[in-house]
Amino acid sequence: xxxxxxxxxxxxxxxxxxxxxxxxxxxxxxxxxxxxxxxxxxxxxxxxxxxxxxxxxxxxxxxxxxxxxxxxxxxxxxxxxxxxxxxxxxxxxxxxxxxxxxxxxxxxxxxxxxxxxxxxxxxxxxxxxxxxxxxxxxxxxxxxxxxxxxxxxxxxxxxxxxxxxxxxxxxxxxxxxxxxxxxxxxxxxxxxxxxxxxxxxxx
Amino acid sequence: xxxxxxxxxxxxxxxxxxxxxxxxxxxxxxxxxxxxxxxxxxxxxxxxxxxxxxxxxxxxxxxxxxxxxxxxxxxxxxxxxxxxxxxxxxxxxxxxxxxxxxxxxxxxxxxxxxxxxxxxxxxxxxxxxxxxxxxxxxxxxxxxxxxxxxxxxxxxxxxxxxxxxxxxxxxxxxxxxxxxxxxxxxxxxxxxxxxxxxxxxxx
DNA sequence: AACTCAAACTTGACACTGTAAAGATCAGAT
DNA sequence: ATCTGATCTTTACAGTGTCAAGTTTGAGTT
Numbered sequence: 401x402x403x404x405x406x407x408x409x410x411x412x413x414x415x416x417x418x419x420x421x422x423x424x425x426x427x428x429x430x431x432x433x434x435x436x437x438x439x440x441x442x443x444x445x446x447x448x449x450x451x452x453x454x455x456x457x458x459x460x461x462x463x464x465x466x467x468x469x470x471x472x473x474x475x476x477x478x479x480x481x482x483x484x485x486x487x488x489x490x491x492x493x494x495x496x497x498x499x500x501x502x503x504x505x506x507x508x509x510x511x512x513x514x515x516x517x518x519x520x521x522x523x524x525x526x527x528x529x530x531x532x533x534x535x536x537x538x539x540x541x542x543x544x545x546x547x548x549x550x551x552x553x554x555x556x557x558x559x560x561x562x563x564x565x566x567x568x569x570x571x572x573x574x575x576x577x578x579x580x581x582x583x584x585x586x587x588x589x590x591x592x593x594x595x596x597x598x599x600x601x602x603x
Numbered sequence: 604x605x606x607x608x609x610x611x612x613x614x615x616x617x618x619x620x621x622x623x624x625x626x627x628x629x630x631x632x633x634x635x636x637x638x639x640x641x642x643x644x645x646x647x648x649x650x651x652x653x654x655x656x657x658x659x660x661x662x663x664x665x666x667x668x669x670x671x672x673x674x675x676x677x678x679x680x681x682x683x684x685x686x687x688x689x690x691x692x693x694x695x696x697x698x699x700x701x702x703x704x705x706x707x708x709x710x711x712x713x714x715x716x717x718x719x720x721x722x723x724x725x726x727x728x729x730x731x732x733x734x735x736x737x738x739x740x741x742x743x744x745x746x747x748x749x750x751x752x753x754x755x756x757x758x759x760x761x762x763x764x765x766x767x768x769x770x771x772x773x774x775x776x777x778x779x780x781x782x783x784x785x786x787x788x789x790x791x792x793x794x795x796x797x798x799x800x801x802x803x804x805x806x
Numbered sequence: 807a808a809c810t811c812a813a814a815c816t817t818g819a820c821a822c823t824g825t826a827a828a829g830a831t832c833a834g835a836t
Numbered sequence: 837a838t839c840t841g842a843t844c845t846t847t848a849c850a851g852t853g854t855c856a857a858g859t860t861t862g863a864g865t866t
Contacts, residue, residue: 411814411861437853447816449854454814458853511718514774530776556777557764564767565759571717573733574759614832614843640824650845652825657843661824 416454416464418444423465427508435508437461462512463526469506469513470529476502477536488543495540496562503566510570514563534559619657619667621647626668630711638711640664665715666729672709672716673732679705680739691746698743699765706769713773717766737762 412418422443426434437458438448455461477498484494503510513530522530538551541558545551568574615621625646629637640661641651658664680701687697706713716733725733741754744761748754771777 415814436851438851446814448852449817450815452854514770514776515714515718556768560767560771561760561764562767563771564763564765564769566767567717567770568763568766573717618843639822641822649843651823652846653844655825 412444412446412450415444415446415450419451419454419461420464420468423461424468424509427465427512428506432508432511435462435465435512463523465509466513467526467529469509470526470533472506472509473499473502473513474533474536476505477533481536481540488540492540492544492558495537496558499537499562500566500569503570507570510566514567537562615647615649615653618647618649618653622654622657622664623667623671626664627671627712630668630715631709635711635714638665638668638715666726668712669716670729670732672712673729673736675709675712676702676705676716677736677739679708680736684739684743691743695743695747695761698740699761702740702765703769703772706773710773713769717770740765 419440422440423435425443426436426439437451440461441448441450444450451461455464477495480498480501481491481494484490484497537559538555541555542551545554622643625643626638628646629639629642640654643664644651644653647653654664658667680698683701683704684694684697687693687700740762741758744758745754748757
């Protein structure tokens with residue numbers, strides 16, 4: 401085999417990263433129940449007990465996957481913002497579009513990052529990743545904060561709205577209520593919701 | 604043993620109901636990972652393979668628990684509405700309060716009923732239970748539908764808002780962002796959000 | 807250059823899980 | 837009284853997480 405420029409610490413190369421990638425692939429392919437320590441190990445070409453040396457059990461692996469998931473989640477929002485218009489409302493819509501897109505395209509991963517243990521039990525890296533992702537949404541909300549009001553009000557409104565819509569849409573809960581909601585397209589639907597919510601700043 | 608007025612079909616009495624209750628108890632006590640076919644069977648005092656005659660595997664039990672969960676969910680909303688004021692806005696607030704209360708008091712069950720397979724794969728009973736619960740929220744939204752507008756718009760706004768808030772709050776995601784959000788009390792916080800959302804009917 | 811030794815990984819085992827097959831039990835109908 | 841089918845048990849098997857040992861590897865030390 402030709403030498404690889406990347407250093408290979410000991411045996412595998414970078415087993416920790418490989419296991420995280422294997423886990424995300426398993427989630428994408430087979431849903432949340434397909435995420436298994438032994439299957440991740442098999443994909444990475446190591447024995448079933450190898451992951452124990454890199455993560456604190458299955459919960460630890462899920463935490464590490466959640467951290468990477470938040471990174472991808474943030475990227476999804478940033479990408480959508482980049483292709484949106486250059487005014488404040490379009491930027492906010494872009495962020496929310498990226499939020500929803502991520503949920504639709506990665507349902508199991510979306511479920512994982514928002515169903516992990518309460519933040520209080522998170523390790524520091526995961527806490528940072530979460531706040532880092534939320535910061536993107538936070539920024540986009542800033543122009544719509546009425547003067548003298550705590551930004552947390554609008555932020556919580558928008559976050560709850562787009563999160564609830566994404567979660568319910570992902571679970572297919574809007575379908576049986578009103579099939580036309582699905583037909584008209586999820587992006588357009590949530591955008592019309594934002595139109596009513598994100599009113600101009602000066603009251 | 605003294606005879607019980609309730610008829611006991613064959614051996615157990617009503618194993619199906621007992622297994623569902625055992626499952627809900629397990630969820631409440633130990634979280635989602637504690638829900639196990641074998642543990643449910645043990646609680647009901649039957650062998651580990653007995654549940655297979657009443658549910659289609661673990662997925663079937665989860666579906667049945669979800670159906671019962673939606674019934675309790677609906678009751679939570681109705682109870683909260685009953686103790687609310689008698690005007691339209693207070694009724695809507697009451698419903699949402701019941702929504703959030705249920706999520707806070709039964710996090711694992713809340714997670715289950717909204718994370719089950721997409722509705723399209725639900726059995727008919729579960730579909731009905733879901734729509735039946737949503738109908739409560741739907742009714743409370745009716746007074747706030749602007750004339751000439753499709754009710755689905757307001758319904759989706761309110762549903763997404765209260766669901767997203769409940770889901771994020773339940774997962775403890777508001778804590779690290781702004782601890783004061785927790786301190787001031789979740790009910791008050793979500794109510795102030797509704798004040799801004801539920802504007803009077805006639806535009 | 808040989809040694810040391812700790813990290814990375816493997817092997818084997820155990821308890822627990824879901825699921826299937828086959829047998830036992832029992833209530834009610836014939 | 838017997839039959840029948842639903843209910844439940846027993847047994848077995850593959851897959852899972854986790855622990856306790858042993859083995860390999862490679863980097864640093866002397």
